[in-house]
Amino acid sequence: MKVIELIGPGLEAMRVAEREIPSVPAGHAKIRVRAASLNYRDLLIVKGLAPVAYPRIPLSDAVGEVVETGAGVNGLDIGDRVFAIYYPDWQSGPIRPEKFARDRGATGDGVAAEYLVLPANELVRVPDHLSDAQAATLPCAGLTAWSAVTQAGGLIPGSSVLLQGTGGVSLFALQFALAAGAEVWLISSDDAKLERARALGAHHLINYRTTPDWDVEVLAQTVGRGVDLVVDVVGSATLARAVNAVTSGGRISIVGVLGGFEASIPLYPVMTKSVGLHGIMSGNREDAEAMVRAISAQGIRPVVDATFALEELSNALRHLEDGNHFGKVVITFD
The missing domain is CATH 3.40.50.720 (NAD(P)-binding Rossmann-like Domain)
Known part of the structure; x- marks a missing residue:
């Protein structure tokens, strides 16, 4: 599969690489990524202001289609569109250090890849009325705003x-x-x-x-x-x-x-x-599911400013850094 790798700090230190598509163990699902959105945190990581171990696949927010499930997975079907929660270990309850010790794109590889294999309990179905680009904005920006408005x-x-x-x-x-x-x-x-x-x-x-x-x-x-x-x-x-x-x-x-x-x-x-x-540190899986229900009930459509191809990630990050965007900047996959 095609991925983007950071091999050092700086917008020029990114490369298109190939990795093996992981197998699908029990309790996991394989996702064909359709779109990923950018956060300011991604820019900090790419520029080396939030150091990571290299090489590292960047980005944390993506939406994709379930193409395979492992043994014991219930509640997910082939063809379902899903996003992965921002903090994999924060399933419910208030924030605690151990719940945000692991995240995507920093402590571990992120989502700038054609396929992801993830535990099923980290995945949330997206509202049917959203496009892939719109749905990709939910894991961090959407859930952070939801927590800021509803929880606090x-x-x-x-x-x-x-x-x-x-x-x-x-x-x-x-x-x-x-x-x-x-x-x-x-x-x-x-x-x-x-x-x-x-x-x-x-x-x-x-x-x-x-x-x-x-x-x-x-x-x-x-x-x-x-x-x-x-x-x-x-x-x-x-x-x-x-x-x-x-x-x-x-x-x-x-x-x-x-x-x-x-x-x-x-x-x-x-x-x-x-x-x-x-x-506010985003939110947990239960919060994400509540947000999705509200978005579906109210017909809310996230605002997408611009879309770029995966190979144009550096240009997309520059667009984010310029500060001229209105809404979210999104990467789309073929």
């Missing part, structure tokens, strides 16, 4: 949510928040992207380049109350403003580190407003 957010109709940017997690969070009946604020530095977010249903749009004190603007628009939930995908550069923008008793879901891994925040408003800070 606890939204009900009439809740208010603030989202940052128009990447995959933020647009998923927009769709999930709207499905819950929430009122949504969204900030971006690009007016064209803000208009596209409006078309998806965002109620209030703020350009943070022309309105750098966007937290103050959110407070003004909510008559001093603030929002119930902030989904923070940046971290260090935005967390203090997120604290200011959230209401008393509100919550901040910290899902990204685009601004770095260290942050300084004012503790007094965190205390006086009783702000809940929730770190």
